[in-house]
Every structure is written in C-alpha cells, then in structure tokens.
Amino acid sequence: MAMSNRLMIDGSYRDRITLGSGERVCLRLVRPSDKVAMQRAFAELSAPSRYKRFFGAKQDLTEADLRYFTETDGWDHFALGAVAVNEDGSEGDGLGVARCIRLADDTECAEVAITVIDRMQGRGIGRALLERLVTAAVERGITRFRFECLAHNLEMQNLLKKVCRVVETRSDGEIMVAETDLPRQLPMNTPSVPxxxxxxxxxxxxxxxxxxxxxxxxxxxxxxxxxxxxxxxxxxxxxxxxxxxxxxx
Ligand SMILES: CC(C)(COP(=O)(O)OP(=O)(O)OC[C@H]1O[C@@H](n2cnc3c(N)ncnc32)[C@H](O)[C@@H]1OP(=O)(O)O)[C@@H](O)C(=O)NCCC(=O)NCCS
Structure with a gap:
C-alpha cells in the first residue's frame, strides 16, 4: 500500500548530485525512451560486470530485453537510472541502473539488481541509486528486498551492507541470496531533501x-x-x- 497518493519518486522526479570525483549526475526513473542509452551503456559494460549482473556471458540486449527493462509499470517494476549531466545541463550517457521487481508470490518483497558502467564504478553511483531505490520501494509498500549476487561479488555485498539492514543470507552454490528489511515509513531525510x-x-x-x-x-x-x-x-x-x-x- 502506498504511504500517500503522491509518490516522491515518480515520473517527474529528478535529483541532481555531484560525485566526489566532480561529475554531475541526474537520478530519475527509467522510461521507455531510454532504450538507446541503455543499449549504449550495456555495450560499455565489461564481460566481468555483465557476468556479475546476469550470471552468464550475456552478449547483447535484445529488443525484448530493452522493452522489459525500460517499459516498466512504475509500481511492481520500476528502475532508477543515473544519467550524466552535460555542461549545458542536458542529459548525457546512461551510467547505471537500480531495478526493483516485486515478487508475484510475496508482494511485500522485491528483487533488486544494480549495475554501474565500469568507468564510473567506485564513485558513489551505486550507493546513490540504492538509497533512492529504498525510498521508492517503501512508498510503494515494499518491506523487504532480495538480492542475488555471485558469492565472490564483494562490491555488491559491501554496498548492500552500507545501505540496507541485511537480515538473512544463504548460499545457493555460486549464488548468494541476501534479504534485507526496509523501514515501514519513509525517514525524514529522504534523498529529495535539499x-x-x-x-x-x-x-x-x-x-x-x-x-x-x-x-x-x-x-x-x-x-x-x-x-x-x-x-x-x-x-x-x-x-x-x-x-x-x-x-x-
Ligand atoms: C556493485 C556495483 C553496483 C557497485 O556500484 P558502485 O557505483 O561501484 O558503488 P559505490 O561507488 O556507490 O560504492 C558503494 C560501496 O560499495 C562498496 N564497493 C564499491 N566498489 C567496491 C570494490 N571494488 N570493492 C569492495 N567494495 C566496493 C563499498 O562498500 C562502497 O562504499 P565506500 O565507497 O564507502 O567504501 C558496481 O560495482 C557494479 O555495477 N558491478 C557490476 C554489476 C554487479 O555486480 N551488479 C550486482 C549484481 S545485482
């Protein structure tokens, strides 16, 4: 259930941040017109990063993938994107995405996946995305996140521990599954607070x-x-x- 009729993180949401490394980045929901930017960002992704995200050697994004990843319903499936901000203020390259998909058989829980292109990793984008994804999820009535990542993916596991409260982890062979609980209400210091x-x-x-x-x-x-x-x-x-x-x- 939503906390209010008006979502803070909806189609009009824009949050411009400056990374510690100086780049300006805009955080907003992914929309259908992002297909080209997403395809370009995927092309930039190294083989190891693709493997960590898709648990396999994914060569490209098909038309069906692009539709699925960008034409979300904004409630049961939504994704926050990080986009470079050009000097003139216009949007540039896609830099990262954090995706949240509500489980069909456990509707207060959502599966989450995050990807940041290699050249921008380690600069705070993953964390900025995950923090805002928590806010977006809480206001959509999601109370738990489930992450699946490779057992050796320490970057993701560290990021998760920095932002969320991990309540359960289990191993399924090479894959580690972590569950986190989320606050029932939004904290006062939501990311949209100046x-x-x-x-x-x-x-x-x-x-x-x-x-x-x-x-x-x-x-x-x-x-x-x-x-x-x-x-x-x-x-x-x-x-x-x-x-x-x-x-x-
Ligand atoms: C995992 C991933 C999303 C992290 O995004 P990021 O933008 O690089 O992460 P941030 O710069 O925001 O770092 C946040 C925290 O993550 C952890 N982290 C990030 N990079 C790390 C690294 N190379 N080694 C260890 N911990 C790391 C740290 O705890 C970091 O906090 P700190 O900067 O205070 O130390 C990114 O590395 C990525 O896209 N990897 C490939 C795809 C993937 O593994 N996706 C996860 C599958 S769901």
Missing amino acids: EQLFNFYELFRAMAIHSVDLQMSLSRAAMKRSMGSTLVGAGMLKHFKRPSLFRPR
Missing part, C-alpha cells in the same frame, strides 16, 4: 531517535557532576554524524 536542509533534518531525527539515549547521557552527566566530575558522555557526539539512510546503527 542538501542544505539535510543537517537540520538529521539533527532533529537523531534527537528524536536517540532522545532516550540523550536523556540517559544527560542524567549520567548530571550524576557525574554532582559526584565532582566534569566529564560529559563523549558518546553523544556520534548522533551528529551523517549516517547512511538505513545503515544499521
């Missing part, structure tokens, strides 16, 4: 989540003061670091 507001949201959110901790720390500090010590719990400072969206605390 960066300059982020710290305020994060501060208030941390204060709400950790109010009990804070109260306990304050009473401990008061106790220490009354016992002649001036130390205040240094642990409080950790609440003001910027965490990942759903990284386990």
Whole structure:
C-alpha cells in the first residue's frame, strides 16, 4: 500500500548530485525512451560486470530485453537510472541502473539488481541509486528486498551492507541470496531533501531517535557532576554524524 497518493519518486522526479570525483549526475526513473542509452551503456559494460549482473556471458540486449527493462509499470517494476549531466545541463550517457521487481508470490518483497558502467564504478553511483531505490520501494509498500549476487561479488555485498539492514543470507552454490528489511515509513531525510536542509533534518531525527539515549547521557552527566566530575558522555557526539539512510546503527 502506498504511504500517500503522491509518490516522491515518480515520473517527474529528478535529483541532481555531484560525485566526489566532480561529475554531475541526474537520478530519475527509467522510461521507455531510454532504450538507446541503455543499449549504449550495456555495450560499455565489461564481460566481468555483465557476468556479475546476469550470471552468464550475456552478449547483447535484445529488443525484448530493452522493452522489459525500460517499459516498466512504475509500481511492481520500476528502475532508477543515473544519467550524466552535460555542461549545458542536458542529459548525457546512461551510467547505471537500480531495478526493483516485486515478487508475484510475496508482494511485500522485491528483487533488486544494480549495475554501474565500469568507468564510473567506485564513485558513489551505486550507493546513490540504492538509497533512492529504498525510498521508492517503501512508498510503494515494499518491506523487504532480495538480492542475488555471485558469492565472490564483494562490491555488491559491501554496498548492500552500507545501505540496507541485511537480515538473512544463504548460499545457493555460486549464488548468494541476501534479504534485507526496509523501514515501514519513509525517514525524514529522504534523498529529495535539499542538501542544505539535510543537517537540520538529521539533527532533529537523531534527537528524536536517540532522545532516550540523550536523556540517559544527560542524567549520567548530571550524576557525574554532582559526584565532582566534569566529564560529559563523549558518546553523544556520534548522533551528529551523517549516517547512511538505513545503515544499521
Ligand atoms: C556493485 C556495483 C553496483 C557497485 O556500484 P558502485 O557505483 O561501484 O558503488 P559505490 O561507488 O556507490 O560504492 C558503494 C560501496 O560499495 C562498496 N564497493 C564499491 N566498489 C567496491 C570494490 N571494488 N570493492 C569492495 N567494495 C566496493 C563499498 O562498500 C562502497 O562504499 P565506500 O565507497 O564507502 O567504501 C558496481 O560495482 C557494479 O555495477 N558491478 C557490476 C554489476 C554487479 O555486480 N551488479 C550486482 C549484481 S545485482
């Protein structure tokens, strides 16, 4: 069930970010007109990356693949794309995709796959996509993600642990299956919140989540003061670091 009638991540959603390496990237839902960009991005993908994504030596994307990957219904199947932003502000090459497909026999769970073209890997695109995919999934009533990846695909496993709370992993031969749970409600610091507001949201959110901790720390500090010590719990400072969206605390 949707959290509201208006989805935050819908066809009009655009989020422009600047990577640590300086490139500007636009994150938005994949649409039917993305077939050419997707074909080009696939052509750029190395054989090992194709193998990691498709668990086989996939040579090309067929017309049927392209239709399936770009003509999604936006609810049970949706994909977020990362697209380069040219100097004039127009959209450039397709750089990566994170896809979410609801399971037919377990409709609160969705299977997720992510791919970033080789020359742009390791720059934060996979993480930016997965964080926003979580938001899009939660607002579509999805409560769990299932990932299948090669057992030796540490990049994917590390990325997953950075963004999601992994609750179960099992091995099926060469394939590792991981399940994560998702928050039932969207956090306040959704990815569409402007960066300059982020710290305020994060501060208030941390204060709400950790109010009990804070109260306990304050009473401990008061106790220490009354016992002649001036130390205040240094642990409080950790609440003001910027965490990942759903990284386990
Ligand atoms: C897995 C993949 C999507 C990661 O995307 P990415 O844009 O390269 O990842 P990011 O730069 O956002 O990195 C996010 C985290 O992933 C992990 N990670 C990324 N590259 C890694 C590497 N080479 N080795 C180990 N961990 C790595 C790290 O934990 C990283 O966090 P950090 O930068 O704070 O250390 C990308 O490598 C890829 O497309 N691989 C080929 C296809 C694939 O394996 N898909 C998964 C099958 S579902």
